[in-house]
Amino acid sequence: MSTLTDPPKESFRLSMLIHDTRYRSLTFQAIAAVVLALCIWYLGNNLIQNLRAAGLNISYGFLADPAGYDINQRLVEYDSQSSHARAALVGVLNTLLVAVLACITATIFGVIAGVLRLSQNWLVSKVMAVYVEIFRNIPVLIWIIIIFTIMTAVLPGPREFRGDDATSSMLFDAFAFTNRGIYTPAPYFERGIFGSVTLNWLLVVAVLVGSFLGARKINTWATAKQEATGLRPNTLPIILGVWLVPVLLLMLIMGLSWEMPELKGFNFSGGIKIGGPLIALWFALSIYTGAFIAENVRSGIQAISKGQSEAAAALGLRQGRIMNLVILPQALRVIIPPLISQFLNITKNSSLAIAVGYADITATLGGITLNQTGRAIECVLLLMLFYLTASLLISMGMNIYNSSVKLKER
């Protein structure tokens, strides 16, 4: 006969923290946490004590003081009497501008080079292999300087456009390529609907958004029709119309005109100037990171089993459609995660801007402001905060996109 008894109830003993596997890991984690906290406390305390000993105190009051220096490329109102905080904002916008531009072009370069590297054409694939190997194996700082130097040395100065026997002339009398940057005509409205220029442009953007939504509706309708009947209606003319007609109409109503760049005094004035430093930095970041992205794309495509393209070919799809409809959508799942880190690299590498005199956040806040105020710790902390925030936001955005393209598992 057997009786069921409760197992003897073990009382908790201190030694169990080490010897009992149920508690051991907790014990070590607690110890590690305490040690980590002590380390952080020690370092923080050390910093504060040394700063006090050196007679320095952390204060952000300087941000409100007039900056006293000028910046050549500014997306918001700024002059030398604006505050250091304003100068930092100008730098932030410049950093974001070059980062966004470079992310877009690097992706385009990368996808083209990655796909072409797998081309059947021996010459094309080898040329792309050479591009990838040359550009990703030379530091980006050197590329930035090379491109900038070539630009300033090869393109003519504004002086050479002057006079009757000028050695250089403007393209179509509208574009001027100089060693200080490219000048293009600037659009403006002669009779805007609103008094403010910004509002007029916002109206244009609103119309474009409307066209986008309309075009999507048409696509959905065409897809539904295709699924119902097996025939996809030719939507191209309708979509072109939806995109172009409202915008062109609006431009006509508001009287779109172009302000041409003109040589006045030392420089061209009027029109839009795309500065040489911006072009050099943008282009260098794009081709450098594009080489890395090309490799991501290639590995993503090669990760798709050959059976997929063979099956698609067996269904009678052409090469281009196989790539667009079968291979790339699947390859995106492999490509997106490493692409995130390439975008982060672009953002961080844009801090090399000062090498060509581009006024990004590292050049304004971390360069001139730091130097003129001597507030090194404060400025560097702010810089860290900015790059951390920007990188986390990019990661977040790309992760959301990644989850939208990844394999939906049920």
Added chain:
Amino acid sequence: MNNSVFFGALTVAGLAAGAAAAGTLDDVKARDKLNCGVTTGLVGFAAPNANGEWEGFDVAICRAVAAAVLGDPTKVEFVPTTGKTRFTALASGEIDLLARNTTWTFSRDVDLKFEFVGVNYYDGQGFMVPKELGVSSAKELDGATVCIQTGTTTELNLADFFRSNNISYEPVPIETNAEAQQQYLAGACDVYTTDASGLAATRATFDDPTAHAVLPEIISKEPLGPLVRHGDSEWGDVARWTLNALIAAEELGVTSANLSEMASGTGNPEINRLLGTEGNLGEMLGLEADWALKALSVGGNYGEVFAKNIGEDTPIGLARGLNAQWTNGGLLYAPPFR
């Protein structure tokens, strides 16, 4: 624990522990080498010559201090610094003395906690333009693109000058003089602005210096001098009086030609005190009695150093101007050696 956190922490600790210790004089003596911050290369002021040895007007100060303290003008480690890195290098103790045509300003002295030991060159900010532009005054520069070294006082002066004259310009910030020179010659900017002495030095290295003009306007006061860290007066005194010794020697007529003769004693008690044959000024500084003699034996007195590196007979060709002795209508005035 995550390894990178640990190493990151070590780095921060290292930075935090790098606060400057007092007793630079003892440190220099113990190290038997003076760490001297200079420019990354400005001919006439500090640049390596064909043999890789640093020479120039600022370099001479470093060598004189090294000779006074260590008895050997070659015991100097030259640390090239940019406008941006120079103050961090000095504050962190990486260099003992900064002789890098640095302008003495209130905020650098008081807020950044440095001590300027004197002025070795009275300068002012000027503009250089190619002659073909036909500009004769800085006020005609409306709309010009201006190359400027970032992290310097010239950057602020420039903004003030254009604002007060109500004209516009476009700044091109540049890290070093060499880059600025390249940009200017390539025509990426119309004007190069920096201290007038620096402009003259830069122009001297051009293929055709006569094609470029320095405009007459001097838009600021730029007293350039060597500096040390705040709070170590003993070391500050050594640097200050070495500079003063060079200046006083010129006033007293002590040159490298008659130095050995005068070192054996003269009828002028001030020269005797300076050269250590009378009194104990060296001992007061914590140096040998003949410290000034050694400093002067490197390149002679201030006037000789000036003439050899940047004077009118050199390609740089600067006149003494404000940098003449007070007895000749200049501003150089060394306090008495007593």
